Structure formats: structure tokens, C-alpha cells
Amino acid sequence: MSAVEELASQAPAVQAVPKRAMTLSSGTAFVVVLLLLIVPLFAKNFVIFQLTQLLYYGLAVLALNILTGGSGQFSLGQSAFYAIGAYTSAILMEQYDVNYALTLPIAGIICFAAGFLFGQPALRLSGVYLALATFALATAMPQLLKLGFFEKWTGGVQGQVVTKPDAPFGLPMSQDMWLYYFTLAVTIAIYIFSVNLLRSRSGRAFMAIRDNEIAASAMGINVSLYKTLAFGVSAGITGVAGGLGAIAVQFVAPDSFTITLAIQLFLGMVVGGVGWLPGSFIGAAFIIFVPNIAESISKGLSGAVFGVLLFLVIFLVPHGARQVAMVGQQLLERARKR
Amino acid sequence: MTQLQLAQAADPLLAVRDVSVVFGGIVALNGVSFDMHYGQILGLIGPNGAGKTTLFNCLSRLYQPSAGDILLEGRSILKRPPHRIAEIGIGRTFQNVALFPNLSVLDNVRVGTHARTASDIISDSLKLAWVRRSEAAVNAKVQEILAYLELESVAHKTVSGLPFGTQKRVELARALAADPKILLLDEPAGGLNHEEVYVLGDLIRRIRDQRDVTVLLVEHHMGLVMSIADHVVALNFGKKLAEGTPAQVQANPDVIKAYLGSKDQ
Numbered sequence A: 001m002s003a004v005e006e007l008a009s010q011a012p013a014v015q016a017v018p019k020r021a022m023t024l025s026s027g028t029a030f031v032v033v034l035l036l037l038i039v040p041l042f043a044k045n046f047v048i049f050q051l052t053q054l055l056y057y058g059l060a061v062l063a064l065n066i067l068t069g070g071s072g073q074f075s076l077g078q079s080a081f082y083a084i085g086a087y088t089s090a091i092l093m094e095q096y097d098v099n100y101a102l103t104l105p106i107a108g109i110i111c112f113a114a115g116f117l118f119g120q121p122a123l124r125l126s127g128v129y130l131a132l133a134t135f136a137l138a139t140a141m142p143q144l145l146k147l148g149f150f151e152k153w154t155g156g157v158q159g160q161v162v163t164k165p166d167a168p169f170g171l172p173m174s175q176d177m178w179l180y181y182f183t184l185a186v187t188i189a190i191y192i193f194s195v196n197l198l199r200s201r202s203g204r205a206f207m208a209i210r211d212n213e214i215a216a217s218a219m220g221i222n223v224s225l226y227k228t229l230a231f232g233v234s235a236g237i238t239g240v241a242g243g244l245g246a247i248a249v250q251f252v253a254p255d256s257f258t259i260t261l262a263i264q265l266f267l268g269m270v271v272g273g274v275g276w277l278p279g280s281f282i283g284a285a286f287i288i289f290v291p292n293i294a295e296s297i298s299k300g301l302s303g304a305v306f307g308v309l310l311f312l313v314i315f316l317v318p319h320g321a322r323q324v325a326m327v328g329q330q331l332l333e334r335a336r337k338r
Numbered sequence B: 001m002t003q004l005q006l007a008q009a010a011d012p013l014l015a016v017r018d019v020s021v022v023f024g025g026i027v028a029l030n031g032v033s034f035d036m037h038y039g040q041i042l043g044l045i046g047p048n049g050a051g052k053t054t055l056f057n058c059l060s061r062l063y064q065p066s067a068g069d070i071l072l073e074g075r076s077i078l079k080r081p082p083h084r085i086a087e088i089g090i091g092r093t094f095q096n097v098a099l100f101p102n103l104s105v106l107d108n109v110r111v112g113t114h115a116r117t118a119s120d121i122i123s124d125s126l127k128l129a130w131v132r133r134s135e136a137a138v139n140a141k142v143q144e145i146l147a148y149l150e151l152e153s154v155a156h157k158t159v160s161g162l163p164f165g166t167q168k169r170v171e172l173a174r175a176l177a178a179d180p181k182i183l184l185l186d187e188p189a190g191g192l193n194h195e196e197v198y199v200l201g202d203l204i205r206r207i208r209d210q211r212d213v214t215v216l217l218v219e220h221h222m223g224l225v226m227s228i229a230d231h232v233v234a235l236n237f238g239k240k241l242a243e244g245t246p247a248q249v250q251a252n253p254d255v256i257k258a259y260l261g262s263k264d265q
Helices: A003-010 A026-042 A045-071 A078-096 A100-122 A128-146 A148-154 A175-198 A201-211 A213-218 A223-249 A259-272 A279-297 A302-316 A321-337 B003-010 B052-059 B105-112 B121-126 B129-148 B164-176 B194-211 B222-228 B246-251 B253-260
Strands: B014-023 B026-036 B041-045 B067-072 B090-092 B182-186 B214-218 B231-236 B239-244
Touching (some): A026 A045, A045 A201, A045 A223, A078 A100, A078 A128, A100 A128, A128 A148, A175 A201, A175 A223, A259 A279, A259 A302, A259 A321, B014 B052, B026 B052, B052 B182, B052 B214, B129 B164, B239 B246
Antiparallel strands (some): B231 B239
């Protein structure tokens, strides 16, 4: 055996197992889910609403994370898919009397199709150029929703009011609390499906494409198919998040889904850590709560304060919440060894 | 020999027929033909710019020949897109190692099984029973290959941090995971030291003998080619210069001239 090979085999395999690196250990996951179940019981309705918001924004960030962290494609157009999902739920509920829970899978399927189709022309682009093409989609969407042609469904500039569902089976809880638990159930299900997907043959194909397209193709991976599938899956999940958002906010209007939303989701992904699924929810918390914190520091300069806070995060932990979690894990392990 | 072996000996596994490639006005390959037989290690040699890599890229379907045909077991491969080459049994490695740097050794080799397995995103997301069975089979196969190439100790490591020699073995493991009939090796000795080259030579021969793989070796390192190849094809300026056993090709005056230059130059 050569010197090089000896070096390789002597080093112990103690590094964090890469497959686990995208998710949480089962112990941590258990604690997190328990907290998510218990906390609302002791919270005010407004806090419960914010937690619901955290969950569906988290889902939208997760969707972007699958696209960027998983398959290596950028998107600044997630707000468009979010809008399609939100409007699908709203229109189905209000104009066709479809049950709110049933509107979500429909929103998901429609957005999957939209994402898959949009992925076809986007195949020719990569990196910044792809980001720009998706940006165009995000800028076009609010105006498309205002078009007179669609007005009898969308409600045009006025938007559309959505009725909040009551808790079923006469459960003794407020509408907000029921909606929270409903959103939580959907979120956990989608999170588990996403983890399964990324750990499967399809997920490996996404990551292989992200790392080296030519090698992926030589291994038999249909690069265009999997790239568009990643777009579809990401758009589908974003659509469900949009549907949940519409139900929670009880209102959809074109100007809620501008490019700002897409940039917020992008920001959430970076702050949470690209490629780290649990980070999506930490990123969502950042985009929901940090603007409020900024406002409490200075009303007039809230934007500037937000900018400074964001800058600090990027400067101190460039890999986002994932980096914090990893350092924490290492400290814990060191403490255990002593 | 059995009937089957006789039949196989007669029909080539891979036939390159008058392949020409023209880029703009430059003829990179000019009517090259040769056969590869079952169980052979065929060395493709030639000075820089001889057309070795061009031919290699035709075989892996990155380039489309402007004339001629390439037949695997009698059937043309030229209508297949690059991602449908692995499924008919053509595996490859890359000149400067093209692994998936952020994935573990294990996942890199798992990707190698892609062409031999099936799944869809819905079954994968729901982790259906048949997906779990298929993944279990993939894992068993990957474990076997990692053990075969002595990569078990680094199985969970991310490949980007591994030494070059180890990365080369990971790449071999990934190619073997697809059960190739033919393994195309693009300059496997590049970047290795003297001793490592001979370890590699033994490994290639072992893979051929034990795993029933035919090997096409595109190589600069004459020592490696001459010591392990059964058959050598020499190219120069896009044309076939000579073909035969290593000794025959080495003794061929044209080959000597191409490598060393003629006396009157």
C-alpha cells in the first residue's frame, strides 16, 4: 500500500455522517415536535397565528432549499408559485365550496405542473441567469393576477377574502389554534416526505447533478428530467405553503406576492443554511420576527436596523443556522467526552 | 472453449467502424476502426492531440462522430443520449476525477447504481416497500464493492477531502456499481506516482479477471499500457498508426517515429 493510501485508512471516520447532515437526529426532532405541540396551549391567539405563519413560511423556504441545496438551481421566482397556490386555495374555497383541506393537494399539483413546465426553458440557464429568469416570473405574477380577464376568479386588484375554517368534530379550540395544528400536521408530513426524497435515489440524483452534471449523466441520470422534477417538487411544496398562507391570512391580493416575498424566502434559506432542511424554519423565523425586532429598536430606521442585523448574521455565520447547530453539536460532544 | 465462448471470441464486444470526427475544419479523427473482444484490456495510446480523448468522448456519447459507427454487441450506440449509455453496460472514469465532491464515498458509489435501479419521486417520498427493498439491494451491492476496493474505512467521508489516489478508487467503485460490460478508463495513471501506477495496474487486471469486465484504457503512461494491455491501438494525428500486441506496437517503426521523432527531422 502506498503512503497516500495509508494516510487515508489511518484517519478515523469520526466526521459527521454526511447523510445525516441534512436533517436532525431523532432525539432533537422529538423535542422540537413536542415543543411545537405544547407551546400553543399556553400562548395568545396572536402568537399562535405567528407560529402558524412560521410553519407555512418555513415550508416555502424548505421548498427553495430542496431546489437550491438539493439540485443546485437558484430561484428568485418562488413568490409566483406561492401566489398560484394561495389563489388556487382561495378560489376553490370561496367560489367552488371545496373543503379547505382538499384545496391544498390541488394547489400542490397545479404548482408542481407550473414548476415542471417552467423548468423546461430554465434548463438552458444556470446560476445567475437562471436566477434572473425566475426573477422575471416573480415580477410578472402580480400583474397577471390583476388582469381583467381573470378578474371574475381572482377578484382583480381587490383580491379575495377567504373564510377561516372552524375546528372540526366540535373540538373545543379557537379557529387560530385549530389552524395551527392543521398546519403543523401538513408541515410535518411534507418535511418527512422531503427528507425521504432527498435520501432516496431521486435525491441522490439531484445532488449528483448539483455537484457534477457530466459525471451524473455518465452514471445514467437524465439531467434535464431531474432538474425539472426538482423545480416541480419545489413549486409544489411552495404552492401548498401558499394555500396554507391564504387560509391563515384569510385574504389574497396580488400585491402580497411581489418579488419582495421571493427575496424574503431566499433570505430565509441563506440564514437557515443552504442545504440544511431544519434551517428552513429558523430562516422563516428570521424573516418573520427580525423585522419586528428591528422596528422595536427604531421605528424610523427599521429597514436600516434590519439591514445591520442581516449583515451581522452573514458576517458572523456565513453558513447560517446550520453552522451554529454544528458548532453546538461539537461542543456537546466535547462536553460528553470529559 | 464452450460454444458460447467461441461465439464471443468471434464477435467483438465493441466495434469501432471508420469513425471520423471533424471540429470546424479540423479533422480530429479520420476513419479509425478497431475491435474490442470480451475480457480484453485494450490500450489506446498516442502522443498529445492524437485523438484519444476525442474517441473516448465518442464512446461516452459526449461527441457525435461525423461519419462511421460504434457497435456494442452488434448494435449501434450512436442514437443513445449520454445518460443512456450506462444502462447498456458502458461505464467510465474521468481524466482528472469527476466525483460528486459534497457527497460521501458511500453516496457517490450509490449514484453509480442509478442506471440499474428504478424509482419515482412519489414512491421515494413515501418510502414505499419496494423502494426500501431496492435501497437495501443497492446498499448490499455498494458494501460489497467498497470492500472489494478497500474503501470501507472512508465510506462515510465526504470525497472532496480524500487523497487523490483514494478518489481514483472511489471513481472506479462508482463505475463498477453499474455492472459495466466495458469500463472506459481515461488516463487513470495521471497524477499518480511510480509505485501507485503499478498498484493501479494490478487493480485493473484484477477487476478484469474477477468481475468479468472488458477494459478500454486510454493512457499516456507507456509503462502501464505495455504491462497490462492484451492489445494496443496506437493513434497519431487522428489516424490509426498501428495495432497489435504490446510488443508488436512497441516495435513498430511508425510508432517509434511518432513518439521520438524520425532521424531526418
